[in-house]
Amino acid sequence: MDPRAEHAAVEGPIDILLVEDDLPTLERLRDALDAAGEFVVTSVATLAEAMAKLDAGMPRILLTDLQLPDGHGIELIRRVRRASPGTDIMVISILGDEESVIAAITAGATGYLLKDAVPTDVAATVRELAQGHSPISASIARYIVRRTQASGQAHAEAERRPALNTAKLTAREIDILWGIAKGFSYADIAEHLGLSRQTVPGHIKNIYRKLEVNTRGEAVFEAVQQGLIRL
Amino acid sequence: MNEPAGRAAPLSGRRHEKPSALWRRIGLFAVLQLLVVVTCLLLMQQAPPTPPAAYAIRSATLVANGESTQVSLPFLLHSTFTMADPPVFESSFQYHPDSAGTPWAIMLPRFANAVEVRINGQNVLDTRLDPVANRQLQNPSVIATIPDTMLREGRNDLSMRLYVWGPLRGYLDRVFIGPRAELSPAYRLRNFLFSTLPLIFKAWQAILALILGIMWLNRRHDVAYGVLGLTMVVGVLQGLAMTPLTTGVPASLDALLAATMPLEAALMFIFLVLFFHCPLPRWTPLLFLPSLVMLISAIPGDPALVRWVYALVGVSAGGLFMVLCLFFLARITLQRGDIVSLTLSCAITALVTAWGYDLLVATDILGHGRIFLSRLSYSFLLVAIGAGLTWRFAHALNEVDNFASRMVELVGEAEEKVRASFAREEERSRAMTLAAERSRLTRDLHDGLGGQLMSIVALSEREAGGERINQAARAALRELRLVIDAMDDMGGDLLLALGSWRERAQAQLRSHDIQLDWQAEQQGLPLHPELRPWHVIQIVRILDEAITNAARHSGAGRVRVRVGSGRPDGPEASGSGGWISISDDGRGAAPPPDLRVPVRKGRGLANMRARATMCGASLDIVIGGSGASVRLDLPATFPATPLAEPAVAASS
Numbered sequence A: 001m002d003p004r005a006e007h008a009a010v011e012g013p014i015d016i017l018l019v020e021d022d023l024p025t026l027e028r029l030r031d032a033l034d035a036a037g038e039f040v041v042t043s044v045a046t047l048a049e050a051m052a053k054l055d056a057g058m059p060r061i062l063l064t065d066l067q068l069p070d071g072h073g074i075e076l077i078r079r080v081r082r083a084s085p086g087t088d089i090m091v092i093s094i095l096g097d098e099e100s101v102i103a104a105i106t107a108g109a110t111g112y113l114l115k116d117a118v119p120t121d122v123a124a125t126v127r128e129l130a131q132g133h134s135p136i137s138a139s140i141a142r143y144i145v146r147r148t149q150a151s152g153q154a155h156a157e158a159e160r161r162p163a164l165n166t167a168k169l170t171a172r173e174i175d176i177l178w179g180i181a182k183g184f185s186y187a188d189i190a191e192h193l194g195l196s197r198q199t200v201p202g203h204i205k206n207i208y209r210k211l212e213v214n215t216r217g218e219a220v221f222e223a224v225q226q227g228l229i230r231l
Numbered sequence B: 001m002n003e004p005a006g007r008a009a010p011l012s013g014r015r016h017e018k019p020s021a022l023w024r025r026i027g028l029f030a031v032l033q034l035l036v037v038v039t040c041l042l043l044m045q046q047a048p049p050t051p052p053a054a055y056a057i058r059s060a061t062l063v064a065n066g067e068s069t070q071v072s073l074p075f076l077l078h079s080t081f082t083m084a085d086p087p088v089f090e091s092s093f094q095y096h097p098d099s100a101g102t103p104w105a106i107m108l109p110r111f112a113n114a115v116e117v118r119i120n121g122q123n124v125l126d127t128r129l130d131p132v133a134n135r136q137l138q139n140p141s142v143i144a145t146i147p148d149t150m151l152r153e154g155r156n157d158l159s160m161r162l163y164v165w166g167p168l169r170g171y172l173d174r175v176f177i178g179p180r181a182e183l184s185p186a187y188r189l190r191n192f193l194f195s196t197l198p199l200i201f202k203a204w205q206a207i208l209a210l211i212l213g214i215m216w217l218n219r220r221h222d223v224a225y226g227v228l229g230l231t232m233v234v235g236v237l238q239g240l241a242m243t244p245l246t247t248g249v250p251a252s253l254d255a256l257l258a259a260t261m262p263l264e265a266a267l268m269f270i271f272l273v274l275f276f277h278c279p280l281p282r283w284t285p286l287l288f289l290p291s292l293v294m295l296i297s298a299i300p301g302d303p304a305l306v307r308w309v310y311a312l313v314g315v316s317a318g319g320l321f322m323v324l325c326l327f328f329l330a331r332i333t334l335q336r337g338d339i340v341s342l343t344l345s346c347a348i349t350a351l352v353t354a355w356g357y358d359l360l361v362a363t364d365i366l367g368h369g370r371i372f373l374s375r376l377s378y379s380f381l382l383v384a385i386g387a388g389l390t391w392r393f394a395h396a397l398n399e400v401d402n403f404a405s406r407m408v409e410l411v412g413e414a415e416e417k418v419r420a421s422f423a424r425e426e427e428r429s430r431a432m433t434l435a436a437e438r439s440r441l442t443r444d445l446h447d448g449l450g451g452q453l454m455s456i457v458a459l460s461e462r463e464a465g466g467e468r469i470n471q472a473a474r475a476a477l478r479e480l481r482l483v484i485d486a487m488d489d490m491g492g493d494l495l496l497a498l499g500s501w502r503e504r505a506q507a508q509l510r511s512h513d514i515q516l517d518w519q520a521e522q523q524g525l526p527l528h529p530e531l532r533p534w535h536v537i538q539i540v541r542i543l544d545e546a547i548t549n550a551a552r553h554s555g556a557g558r559v560r561v562r563v564g565s566g567r568p569d570g571p572e573a574s575g576s577g578g579w580i581s582i583s584d585d586g587r588g589a590a591p592p593p594d595l596r597v598p599v600r601k602g603r604g605l606a607n608m609r610a611r612a613t614m615c616g617a618s619l620d621i622v623i624g625g626s627g628a629s630v631r632l633d634l635p636a637t638f639p640a641t642p643l644a645e646p647a648v649a650a651s652s
Helices: A003-009 A023-036 A047-056 A073-083 A098-107 A119-130 A138-152 A171-181 A186-193 A199-211 A217-225 B011-017 B019-045 B180-218 B223-240 B249-258 B261-275 B284-298 B303-336 B339-362 B374-462 B467-486 B494-510 B533-554 B597-614
Strands: A014-019 A039-044 A061-065 A088-093 A112-114 B059-064 B067-072 B088-095 B104-108 B114-119 B122-126 B142-146 B154-163 B175-179 B515-520 B558-564 B579-584 B618-624 B627-633
Touching: A014 A023, A014 A047, A023 A039, A023 A119, A023 B374, A039 A047, A047 A073, A061 A073, A061 A119, A073 A088, A073 A098, A088 A098, A088 A119, A098 A138, A098 A199, A098 B374, A112 A119, A119 B494, A138 A171, A138 B494, A171 A186, A171 A199, A171 B494, A186 A199, B019 B303, B019 B339, B104 B114, B104 B122, B104 B180, B114 B142, B122 B142, B142 B180, B154 B175, B175 B180, B180 B223, B180 B374, B223 B249, B223 B261, B223 B374, B249 B284, B249 B303, B261 B284, B261 B303, B284 B303, B303 B339, B339 B374, B374 B467, B467 B494, B467 B533, B494 B515, B494 B533, B494 B558, B533 B558, B533 B579, B533 B597, B533 B627, B597 B618
Parallel strands: A014 A039, A014 A061, A061 A088, A088 A112, B515 B558
Antiparallel strands: B059 B067, B059 B088, B088 B154, B104 B142, B104 B175, B114 B122, B114 B154, B558 B579, B579 B627, B618 B627
């Protein structure tokens, strides 16, 4: 049912395509991942190089910056999401600003990595992603739940934000997002909502998948291209 | 004018539906009119005021055409035109002067048309000289003091010449001679009834004519007002008319002026038709025919002719028009059943009754003091109608005022709504501007400053001894995130801001191998709709400072953060705004190994207090042997502007 879940079960080293144009950051992340020992990292600094690597084959995990010297990381995300549904995609973001992260999520990313995360955190986050856990930050959760509120009342503010269809989210998923936005731990959320703690990451993954815009991907891309959404 | 009678539902439908209602109306109308007639007749039975009968002279010798006959007063002369050789009434009375020398007087309550009085051959009174006294239709009476010198003790001779001009016959009521004080009350009353009262009515008519004229000038479509005003003007002019004793065109015109009744009655009919919003009949111009005849009769310059034509044509036409008015009002009343036309019809009925009575008096069928009533009642009717109309007008103005004030109210409400929605719109656009500003700033920071800081972090990690640079750069990045985060719209829920802060604090503490034990009460913090970004920044900085202190100086292995809105296990809550507490299991009061720390720490604590004060929150810092504890009690309402330092006296 879930191709990505199947991948998670595959044994052996996990190949990662790392796309980052800032050299110190690139090295830092690569070092952090290498140090973990379980990843095989291919690092490139431009969109063109990344595309060339993709021509050779799809990675298990794609870590990409959005601002690349020769284009947008979102193009990369779209291509990988289409060609390889089993690949986990993470956006490398300095501040975790919601607009770019949300745009990446709608294109198919399932999480983001802060550039300044300490090396152990970098490795841990990627490892969790590979195990089928899609991390979601409080500010991203906040952004999504506020959009679910806004969409109900046709908030004028919503008009100019990136297209985000929250209609498919269930009440429980929105409750989970509220909990995350308010800083509650998965355990607390599970307890409050009467869930098993282990099911929370699965819910979050479902949330990501529901936010992904398959049919409207082109529209988002067009919007990005036309400057309606800046990334 | 908003005329309810005019708006009443048409009768045709009703008449077919409820014939009983029509009959009831007819019955009511007839009974009412009958009642009015009876009332009028009863009132007419009242004898006009007369002096005590003791002073009356009841008989006289009439010398006319060379013949002397004994007659009793009141006497009705059989010939109608005796200007040249007037009949003389000879009589006598006894005079006995008292010691006080009371002045005597002669009073003639009623005479037609003019009288010259002589006592002992000396002229006492000649009413021909008084134009007012010549107006027969106004029932003039005269009184004259008799000079002492004229009177003889005992028998005195009285001779009265009666001048009569047509068309009515001559008439002499009883004559009263006696002490003036005895005669005056009756004279004054008559004078008031038949002279002063009509004058007052004329004055009112003049004023109403002015008011109605002004109304009509400003509201040309209300023709009824103009017509009624005109009717009143004619009435006033009629009141000014003199009775000329000469002949010629001016005298004829004067006589014409007195003969306005058909014109007034025609105008009254037109007014009523217009007033009830009915179309004027095609024969309306014919109503002015009698007036035209009157006008033509004045051309030869003979007042007598005018008076004769008036008596024959004018009076009957006027009465006929009044009856016409009555029929019209009856129709309106029966059709519409409205109270205005019913009231008016009663008034017209009274007028017609008076007219009939006057006709009987003028043709000598009725005696009764020869008092004419129609002119007086007509004046009264006009004044009543005019006053009623003015009242209606004022009433309508009130309605307009009410409408206007209602409109003002409605407009005010609408304005309030628009203002509120404008304020909402402004608030929304402010929020949008803030959001747009934030995303622009975020992008700029992300692309620029964030990238640079990130490079510093990455580079410093590779350099030996770059730890402090790394920390400073990370702190700067945290600061950036805090500012950007605080600008987001939290919807008043501080916990949403704390959620992001938790992630940053966790990452920061993890780098120091300190575990973050975070627990928020399920209900979270109370909502603060007044929460502004600067509040969030101050509060998060307080928390950051507490975390930084714990990370750098306490040597703790675990930092506990508790968030709640109820009463915590610690010190009592100071407000209902919720609380946040941070505690560690570090050294607390024990001296830290780093010597520079107390200075920094002291400054840090002062900063935390200052920030708490600005937000109206109270801060409790307890540094004990088993670690430091910081507790922030949030205010029930965050202040709109930063509070001054001494506002909250925090005790540590």
